[in-house]
Amino acid sequence: MKGRLGFGVVLLVVPLLIAIFGPFFVPDEVTRGRAFVETGILGTDFVGRDVLHQVLLGGRTVVLVALIATGLSYAVGVPLALVAAMARRRWLDELLMRPLDIVLAVPSLLVLILVAGVAPRGYTTVVLVVAVVTVPDIARVARAAALEVSSRPALEAMRLQGESRWRLAFGYVVPTVAPTLVADLGVRITAALYLVASASFLGVGVAPDAADWAVMVDRNQAGLFLVPSAVVVPAALIIAWSVGVNLVFDRAVRR
Amino acid sequence: MSLGRYACRRLLLGLVQVLAVLVAVFLLVEALPGDAAVALAGDNPDPARVAAIRAAMGLDQPLVTRFGEWLHALVRGDLGESLVSGRPVADFLADGLPTTLLLAGLTMLLLVPSSVVLGVFVARRAGGRVDRVVTALTIGLHAVPEFALAIVLVALFGVELGWLPPTALGADPLADPAVLVLPVIVLLARPLCAVTRLVRAAMVDALASDYVRHARRLGLSRARVDYAHALPNALAPAVQQLARTTDWLLGGVIVVEAVFVIPGLGTSLVDAVAGRDMPVVQGLAVLFGVTTVLVNLLADVVAFRLAPRAGSAA
Numbered sequence: 001m002k003g004r005l006g007f008g009v010v011l012l013v014v015p016l017l018i019a020i021f022g023p024f025f026v027p028d029e030v031t032r033g034r035a036f037v038e039t040g041i042l043g044t045d046f047v048g049r050d051v052l053h054q055v056l057l058g059g060r061t062v063v064l065v066a067l068i069a070t071g072l073s074y075a076v077g078v079p080l081a082l083v084a085a086m087a088r089r090r091w092l093d094e095l096l097m098r099p100l101d102i103v104l105a106v107p108s109l110l111v112l113i114l115v116a117g118v119a120p121r122g123y124t125t126v127v128l129v130v131a132v133v134t135v136p137d138i139a140r141v142a143r144a145a146a147l148e149v150s151s152r153p154a155l156e157a158m159r160l161q162g163e164s165r166w167r168l169a170f171g172y173v174v175p176t177v178a179p180t181l182v183a184d185l186g187v188r189i190t191a192a193l194y195l196v197a198s199a200s201f202l203g204v205g206v207a208p209d210a211a212d213w214a215v216m217v218d219r220n221q222a223g224l225f226l227v228p229s230a231v232v233v234p235a236a237l238i239i240a241w242s243v244g245v246n247l248v249f250d251r252a253v254r255r
Numbered sequence: 256m257s258l259g260r261y262a263c264r265r266l267l268l269g270l271v272q273v274l275a276v277l278v279a280v281f282l283l284v285e286a287l288p289g290d291a292a293v294a295l296a297g298d299n300p301d302p303a304r305v306a307a308i309r310a311a312m313g314l315d316q317p318l319v320t321r322f323g324e325w326l327h328a329l330v331r332g333d334l335g336e337s338l339v340s341g342r343p344v345a346d347f348l349a350d351g352l353p354t355t356l357l358l359a360g361l362t363m364l365l366l367v368p369s370s371v372v373l374g375v376f377v378a379r380r381a382g383g384r385v386d387r388v389v390t391a392l393t394i395g396l397h398a399v400p401e402f403a404l405a406i407v408l409v410a411l412f413g414v415e416l417g418w419l420p421p422t423a424l425g426a427d428p429l430a431d432p433a434v435l436v437l438p439v440i441v442l443l444a445r446p447l448c449a450v451t452r453l454v455r456a457a458m459v460d461a462l463a464s465d466y467v468r469h470a471r472r473l474g475l476s477r478a479r480v481d482y483a484h485a486l487p488n489a490l491a492p493a494v495q496q497l498a499r500t501t502d503w504l505l506g507g508v509i510v511v512e513a514v515f516v517i518p519g520l521g522t523s524l525v526d527a528v529a530g531r532d533m534p535v536v537q538g539l540a541v542l543f544g545v546t547t548v549l550v551n552l553l554a555d556v557v558a559f560r561l562a563p564r565a566g567s568a569a
Contacts, residue, residue: 114540118284191398201513203529217403218402246394
């Protein structure tokens with residue numbers, strides 16, 4: 001069990017460090033040589049850029065876009081769930097939660113491809129769409145947890161004492177449901193990573209020559225026989241981060 | 256709640272979902288700047304000509320009228336024509352459907368027995384070394400993006416070892432099934448992890464329940480207790496998860512077709528989105544969306560039949 005956690009931490013930390021600090025080790029000007037030759041440590045990519053530099057640069061978008069999108073969907077989903085769960089009137093609850101069932105009914109990746117493929121290109125679009133498709137899952141979990149809490153006698157007592165709803169929500173309900181939400185966090189982060197990386201790989205919402213691990217896998221696939229590292233290294237980093245996040249958070253939940 | 260009533264309620268929700276999908280797909284195209292008339296008018300559009308085309312195509316009608324007409328054509332099977340090639344959209348669907356169905360169907364066919372067998376296998380050894388290894392693997396791998404997994408497998412088995420073809424480029428999947436091995440393994444990875452975990456958890460619960468303990472005390476054989484009594488109860492949550500995995504499967508198919516250059520619906524969709532060929536995008540989106548809604552509907556009803564308590568909350 002300890003071994004699994006250690007393994008998970010390594011898988012989580014290595015890509016994260018490369019993503020955050022990698023760009024500081026890359027010279028500002030891009031040198032271009034011939035495409036797909038085995039020079040340097042990892043060779044060159046499809047337009048002759050150094051693969052090592054691209055790997056150091058390309059984690060920021062993949063990792064950070066996924067994290068920002070997750071943060072945003074919690075920021076929207078949790079308050080939504082609180083209002084729904086603490087609503088005195090049932091129709092308000094239904095009004096807030098039913099539309100989410102419809103988003104859940106369609107494959108997330110399909111929505112992302114359609115909207116991000118049509119909307120103006122850029123990471124803002126990707127963040128927004130990923131947040132929209134992951135809000136329903138978070139809101140559902142948060143609502144179920146908050147519903148249980150908001151029917152407790154303690155909360156009823158506070159209500160009778162005339163505490164404001166705001167204080168009830170953030171002073172009592174949020175701290176009580178927080179562990180449930182954190183338990184879910186690992187799954188949500190990897191789900192966002194999955195969507196962001198898959199969309200980038202399909203060329204949706206990103207520039208075709210962007211320094212991005214997923215874009216690298218797509219673009220350098222043509223040179224798989226010549227410079228396998230240009231494809232395998234970024235792919236392995238994406239896999240490592242996804243597996244690492246899951247192992248570490250799963251472990252944190254069991255404690 | 257009786258099965259009939261539940262099925263009716265669920266069907267109603269399904270209809271609303273289908274309608275919502277249709278509205279969303281229609282509005283998605285409406286939200287685009289410029290319309291088909293501008294696209295048809297060429298590089299240097301003359302406003303009078305654009306207006307004439309618009310009137311001829313009925314684009315000057317109010318939104319609701321056009322939605323009604325689009326819906327009406329859709330029901331008759333008329334999906335319009337590609338803006339790029341002028342081919343009917345229905346042809347795109349007919350071309351890609353067999354390949355995509357083959358991929359998704361093969362994966363589903365392998366998924367059900369393998370996840371149940373694996374889940375039951377580790378549940379009967381809960382806490383042991385095999386269980387710990389399999390659990391760690393299913394937790395770790397369940398959200399790995401298909402393209403990353405695919406490319407690593409291709410580099411290993413297709414390039415380094417040369418055992419399997421690295422792409423399906425130019426091959427007929429039916430004549431040369433070897434090209435399908437890697438795609439199906441990649442598609443299988445995520446759902447297999449999810450369903451195996453669920454079967455394992457449900458089976459562990461079932462094995463610890465009172466009725467299983469009672470059956471054991473009656474002297475029934477272990478195999479009989481496990482497979483005839485515990486297993487059926489453990490399967491209801493797995494059926495619902497199985498339906499949820501069709502969401503992933505449909506998303507995954509798009510990615511896997513792109514990685515292995517398989518000419519299916521996913522490839523058509525990605526190409527159409529890249530080329531802004533909106534009628535094709537609409538047609539494919541409707542097909543994907545409606546399929547998902549229907550599969551989920553079916554699974555919810557089946558799960559309700561298997562364990563009425565579990566589904567009654569929905």
